[in-house]
Amino acid sequence: MKKTILASLLATLMLAGSAFAQEKMDDMKGMDMKNMDMGKPSAPSAKTHKAVGVVKALDAKAGTVTVAHEAVKSMNWPAMNMTFAVKDKMLFDKLAEGKKVEFDFAQEGKGYVVTGVK
DSSP: OOOHHHHHHHHHHHHHHHHHHHHHHHHHHHOOOTSSSOSSSOOOOEEEEEEEOOOOOOOOETTTEEEEEEEBBTTBBEEEEEEEEESSSSGGOOOOTTEEEEEEEEEEEEEEEEEOOO
């Protein structure tokens, strides 16, 4: 007898829970969800920094550029010579030894990568 009462009580609770869940789903039918984050992992966005400097060396094969850059306020860096990776090989067309450039860079892993050149 106790088993029958327990089974009936359990069935009633399951039906009530199912009805509640369906009611909540019905409430969501009219919602515009196209701009909602649906749990897709997002890539961390790296902050882009701007700098001005003179190209000291290029190594297209290694994909790097060495720049004597001015102070970078957004990084609290003083002026220095620094070698950066170059994100896109097409950027080498805008780089030449001795040329003064404005460039954008971001941190990738432990290093810094030039992402744009003016």
